[in-house]
Amino acid sequence: MKKLVPGEKVSLLRILGPSHVWALGVGIVLVGNYMGWNYSVGKGGALAALLACWMAGLLYSCVAIIDAEVTSSIAAAGGQYSQAKHIVGPAMAFNSGLYLVFSYTMLEAANAMTLGQLLKTAGILAGYQDCSAEPFVALTILSLAWLNYRGVYLTLAFNLVLTAFSFLAIVVLFIVARPWSDEILKHDQFLTELPYGWLGVVAAMHFGLWYYLGIEGTCQAAEEVRSPARALPLGTLIGILTLLLAATMTWYVCVGLMPWQYLAASTAPLFDAARLMNSNILVALMFVGTVFAVVASANGCINDASRVCFAMGRDRYISEWLGAVHPRYRTPNRAIVALVPVALAFSYFARLDEVITFSILSGLLSYTYMGFSIVMFRRQWPLGSIDRGYVSPLHPLPAVLLLILCAVAYFSVFLGYGVELTLVIAFYTVATLWFHFRRYKYVRRGQQFSMPWPKPIGF
Template identity: 45%
Template sequence: MGWNFTGALMAIWAMSVMYIGVAMMTTEMASIIEEPGGQYAMAKSILGPLAAFNVWLISVFEYTMLEAADAVVGGDIVSSPNPELSPMPFIILTLLLLTLINYRGIYGTLTLNFFITAAAFASVMFLLGSTDFFDPSRSLIKLGELTDGLPYGLLGVFAAMQFGIWFFLGIEGTAMASSECRKVERALPVGTMIGLLTLLFGAMATWFVCSGLVEAHKLGGSVYPLYDAAVATGKPLVIAVLFAGTVLACLASANGCISDASHAWSALAKDTIMPAYFAAEHPRFGSYYRSIVFLLPISLMFAFTGMLDQIITFSIFSALLVYIITAVMMIRFRKMYPLGTIKRAYISPLHPVPALVTIALASCALFGMFLTYGVNMLSGTLFYALASLWFIKRRRSRLDPGIFVTPSLKKWGKPRA
């Protein structure tokens, strides 16, 4: 359901609105906190230890499983010309190489991501131009023949929302790098919004081309729709460019996820909830190298399953939980510290509209996901509930308030509410 042009396009626009709201909220809070850890650093000062632990755990699984899913997709693409080839060597080498790049520091990681993301985006534009969509007499796009409006109605739009998230998943991780920014008030909002606009334009172009070149049922089961669309053109150069472009897109996404997950993991170690061993920075590269290396076997374990739909479903489910918690944090943050009480480098406009819209759209996406992956969602909820009980029983008593809460109180002062 939902894997048709109209339903997917509506879902993409709805999810882009949600991500704009998430970006505005995280930018305001991250510009004040300026700590590595992203939403976790926000939650510990605004919602308390239990919420912070859950945000940390959910974020780590979101990024780690997305990283594994990207590697699996890349492996499937590389092995697609010859089904007898195993994707596992590529998956292993990809994760090892990206781990090494992150090990050598955040600057190299983000620089590499910029160039490979630009190359991947250029390949999508190349595919779009190769279809001659601007000339009806020569266009390869056949939306009228391959699509049928909304065959499942509004239910199809709800079902497509979880797949619309795939285009933007992880962009909120820009808040993880707030401590590395020279001017947080400029870098975070500008970088996040440019990234969102780029992803939105690329997402619309992707579904316009894919829905116009690939039959709906085949598209619904495709692991790499852009590459399938390139094959449908029958042009060898286009196929080769999209082969490389799709692999690069997977590498860029996985590379960023390793950085985000390691920042989240090390942030918890700095606050004494996890062993301080993981908070160490590399003496030369300045990376959280122990966290980066520690998370590698976890991502490899998920990738070895090869169960792409299960991996990405858990990642998306985790992301939606983080977005809802982020919206709750924003509402509480404004009550604790109204405008004018503390200096803000960036102010999210139209509060509380972004928070309420985010909660509503995330809930709609969870409903659509429940239609096909209800058991997975219940299992994920149970896992996080058991993890919360473990934290209350075993780790909460080890918190050092002087490290966990006091710095924020000294910086912001006593909250109003």
């Protein structure tokens, strides 16, 4: 551990590489392969779930491409918050930061709730009939918060191991299922047409996002990687390719083993797929993979939410107290601790589907902003005016596709959760008004542009 020199400014350490960025992004998301995605099957059938998976994959590919360019250029903690601060202004920065904090914290709560239920079920099967999920939920959040408190390298090295194991477990299941033959997988029996037509495909988009939700979290490592221009684009783009591969394999195996009506109601589809293959080794492998995926996701969410909270506190968008760095561990310790009761409150007092929907909608609002931000970024700082670690190809096509797919996703969520959509929009509107009338006067307006760039065109 590096010792501090008296009078030295305490900052985050740059000690991460591309593998840690990959582990952060994929680790948050891979749990979506183990549970949750299959609800899209109930919305429109198995084929609709595949189309929704690829549509959502295209949406997040656009997110990854845009993130790779902007974040490798604006290598600061906070991700999209820091991008908005430089490209748009304080109001958009505040909203982007709030979207991210709630998106990751709600996802953390959902993971803790899921892990609690998994361990409760395991306890009951082991003979402990009075086993409860609540202690496991609290233990998960508190222990992972402690891990994040102690250091980012240890946190993401832990995530790397968990994520690699969970991904390899999916690959093993896919190979054992022998997709090159019809001996085990029965797609000819289970793969049906679209039972609810093309509207079912749109409705399935809601849970198709669950395959990829959180990959944009790679941006939160921007201030802690050794080489942002290399590590951030590499980790992010390899991450989205990993998720596309895992999602397609997951769909292919599960649809070939279960009727879509049963698959749509499954709590852990990959675990159920292993059970149907009559292999105790596979069942054990997928149970461990499920637990590891959930823990990795919750762990990454704490890392990401705390970095955004820290960056906003440092700039006084919220309480400056949250912008502190631990003098020994070099982590945003106060931001990590402050978000623990928020995650616990949602874990204990909200339903799982509501928490998931809140996280998805917060993410969608952030992606919508990104579609506009990359266009503004290119106009304000054209190619050649600043150093970029990565240049997104075919601009502005990724931005246009992202905005179109976000509109489809909003409508998809509205079909099943219209009330929740209205409440989320109302909440962020009130928060924006609070920031404008009460908090904006405390913002360090003279420090908005922290990058050594020329003035933007039109400034």
